Amino acid sequence: MELNELQNQRAAKLERLRAADIEPYPTRAERTHTIAAALEHFEPLAAEATPLVLTGRIVGARRIMGKIAFAHIDDGSATLQLWLSRAELGEAWFQRFRDDLDTFDIVQVHGHLRRTKAGEASLFVTSMKLLTKAINPPPEKWAGLSDVEERHRQRYLDLIVNHEVREVFRARAAAITAMREVLDTQGFLEVETPVLQPLYGGAAARPFTTYHNTLGQNLYLRIATELYLKRLIVGGFPGVYEIGKNFRNEGVDRSHNPEFTMMECYQAYGDYTTMMRLVETLMRTMCQAVNGGHTATYQGQVLDFGPAWQCMPMAQAIAERTGIDLVAASDLTALQQAIASAGLHVERKPTWGKQVDELFSAYVQPHLVQPTFITEYPVELSPLAKRIPERPAFTERFEAFAVGMEIGNAFTELNDPFDQEQRFLEQGRDFAAGDEEAHQMDVDFLNALMYGMPPTGGLGMGIDRILMVLTDRPNIREVILFPHMRQREG
Incomplete structure (x- = not known):
C-alpha cells in the first residue's frame, strides 16, 4: 500500500x-466490564477501589499536561x-x-474508578496495553465526518x-425485533425463500439477472418473496412471514435503493382489512420500540401512529386532488x-394502469x-389482488403511506387460478406494449393455486422506509449500513 505522510508517521510509530x-x-485481549457497565455501577466500584480492566478506542484529542495526561476511550x-500519571503508569508507558x-x-x-476534581467519572490507569495500532488518522474535522457521500x-x-449514526442502527435493530415479536405472537411462522429465482415475480419491477454456469440457466435476484410465501399457504401453513x-x-433516490429490506407476511383466512389492523399494530409497536411512544417527528412534522389511520379509495383521492374521474x-x-x-x-405512460x-x-x-391507507386500486395495477365483487374494475388492495412515502402494500390475495392466469396474460400484453415492469407468467404458481389456496390476506412493508420515518432520516441511505454507491471514476 502506498501511504500518505500522516499514515507514514503512524507506521513509523508502529515500527x-x-x-x-x-x-x-x-x-488476545481481556476486560472485566464494558464501559457502560462500569458507569452503571460507578459508585460501588469507585467506593471499593475495585480493580477494572477496560478496553476501547482512543477518541478525541489526547491532552498531555506535564506528568499527567487525559484521553477518552x-x-x-x-x-x-482515562486519567494517566507518570507515577502510576511508569516512565516507559507514559512516554509511549x-x-x-x-x-x-x-x-x-x-485501573480503578474515581472522579476528577471537576467531577468527571474517570479510570485512573495503572497499566496499559496496545491492542490495535490505527494507521489511518481521524478526519480533519474531529467534530464529525460531514461529507455525506464519504x-x-x-x-x-x-x-x-458520528455516534448518533450508531443509534440509528440500534433503533433499526429494535424496530425489527419488535416487528418479529408481533408476528410471532400472532402465530406467523418465520421462513426463508429463494433469493436466486428462475422466474421473478410478486411485484412490478425490473430484476437483476445472473447466470448459473453449471445449470446453463439465467437466474434472477428476487424482486419480492410473495409468490413463494403464498405457495407455503397452499401447503398448509396458517401464517408465514419473511424479513x-x-x-x-431501478433508479436511486432518497427513498429507493437497489437492495432493500422487506417484511412480507401472509395469513390464511384473512383479507386486506385484516392486514390494515396488522399494519397499525406493527407501526405502533415499532414506534414504541424506537421512540418510547406512538408518535414520531419527521422533518418537524409530528406523526401519530396511535389512533386508527385515515383511509380513502384511490379514485376518491385522485378526484379530490385533480378533479379527474x-x-x-x-x-x-x-x-x-x-x-x-x-x-x-x-409523464406519459404506455398503459392506463x-x-x-x-x-x-x-x-x-x-x-x-x-399515516394513511389508500384503498381500491385498479385491477391493472394489482395483478395479484382479488377484485371488489361490486366494483370488479378495482381490487381489495391498500398501500400504507406516511410523509408522502409508501411504507406498506397489502391485498386480499387472488386465489382463483383462472382469473390469475388472465391477469398474467394481460400483464404480458402490457410488457409487449413497453411496460418493462409488468409481471411475468408463472405457470408453477398457477399450478399451486390449482391445489387450492384459502382466502388469504397478504402484506409487504419496507423496513428501510419505516426506519426513515421513525428515526427522522430524509434519505434511505441513512438507514442502510452499506448503501449502493456509484463507482468512483478513475
Missing part, C-alpha cells in the same frame, strides 16, 4: 513499538475518560502514550466519529385527454403526511 518488543496487534457501549499512541488506537487499560462510502469511519433482502434494477376516464386515451384538459403535467399510478404519485402521494 518503534515493535522494536521495543511491543506487539501492536496482539492475539469508546468501546461501543459508552465513552470514559505521549509519543507513539494516537487517536483511534485501541487499548486495554487497568460517510456512506466509509460507514466504518462514520460510525466511529429479507429484495433487489430491483377514473371511472369516466377508463382507458389510456381518455385518461391522458382528461389530464391534458385539467392542465396537469405528468401506469398512467393512473403516475397521476397518483404526482398529485396525491406528496400530500399523504399522516
Whole structure:
C-alpha cells in the first residue's frame, strides 16, 4: 500500500513499538466490564477501589499536561475518560502514550474508578496495553465526518466519529425485533425463500439477472418473496412471514435503493382489512420500540401512529386532488385527454394502469403526511389482488403511506387460478406494449393455486422506509449500513 505522510508517521510509530518488543496487534485481549457497565455501577466500584480492566478506542484529542495526561476511550457501549500519571503508569508507558499512541488506537487499560476534581467519572490507569495500532488518522474535522457521500462510502469511519449514526442502527435493530415479536405472537411462522429465482415475480419491477454456469440457466435476484410465501399457504401453513433482502434494477433516490429490506407476511383466512389492523399494530409497536411512544417527528412534522389511520379509495383521492374521474376516464386515451384538459403535467405512460399510478404519485402521494391507507386500486395495477365483487374494475388492495412515502402494500390475495392466469396474460400484453415492469407468467404458481389456496390476506412493508420515518432520516441511505454507491471514476 502506498501511504500518505500522516499514515507514514503512524507506521513509523508502529515500527518503534515493535522494536521495543511491543506487539501492536496482539492475539488476545481481556476486560472485566464494558464501559457502560462500569458507569452503571460507578459508585460501588469507585467506593471499593475495585480493580477494572477496560478496553476501547482512543477518541478525541489526547491532552498531555506535564506528568499527567487525559484521553477518552469508546468501546461501543459508552465513552470514559482515562486519567494517566507518570507515577502510576511508569516512565516507559507514559512516554509511549505521549509519543507513539494516537487517536483511534485501541487499548486495554487497568485501573480503578474515581472522579476528577471537576467531577468527571474517570479510570485512573495503572497499566496499559496496545491492542490495535490505527494507521489511518481521524478526519480533519474531529467534530464529525460531514461529507455525506464519504460517510456512506466509509460507514466504518462514520460510525466511529458520528455516534448518533450508531443509534440509528440500534433503533433499526429494535424496530425489527419488535416487528418479529408481533408476528410471532400472532402465530406467523418465520421462513426463508429463494433469493436466486428462475422466474421473478410478486411485484412490478425490473430484476437483476445472473447466470448459473453449471445449470446453463439465467437466474434472477428476487424482486419480492410473495409468490413463494403464498405457495407455503397452499401447503398448509396458517401464517408465514419473511424479513429479507429484495433487489430491483431501478433508479436511486432518497427513498429507493437497489437492495432493500422487506417484511412480507401472509395469513390464511384473512383479507386486506385484516392486514390494515396488522399494519397499525406493527407501526405502533415499532414506534414504541424506537421512540418510547406512538408518535414520531419527521422533518418537524409530528406523526401519530396511535389512533386508527385515515383511509380513502384511490379514485376518491385522485378526484379530490385533480378533479379527474377514473371511472369516466377508463382507458389510456381518455385518461391522458382528461389530464391534458385539467392542465396537469405528468409523464406519459404506455398503459392506463401506469398512467393512473403516475397521476397518483404526482398529485396525491406528496400530500399523504399522516399515516394513511389508500384503498381500491385498479385491477391493472394489482395483478395479484382479488377484485371488489361490486366494483370488479378495482381490487381489495391498500398501500400504507406516511410523509408522502409508501411504507406498506397489502391485498386480499387472488386465489382463483383462472382469473390469475388472465391477469398474467394481460400483464404480458402490457410488457409487449413497453411496460418493462409488468409481471411475468408463472405457470408453477398457477399450478399451486390449482391445489387450492384459502382466502388469504397478504402484506409487504419496507423496513428501510419505516426506519426513515421513525428515526427522522430524509434519505434511505441513512438507514442502510452499506448503501449502493456509484463507482468512483478513475
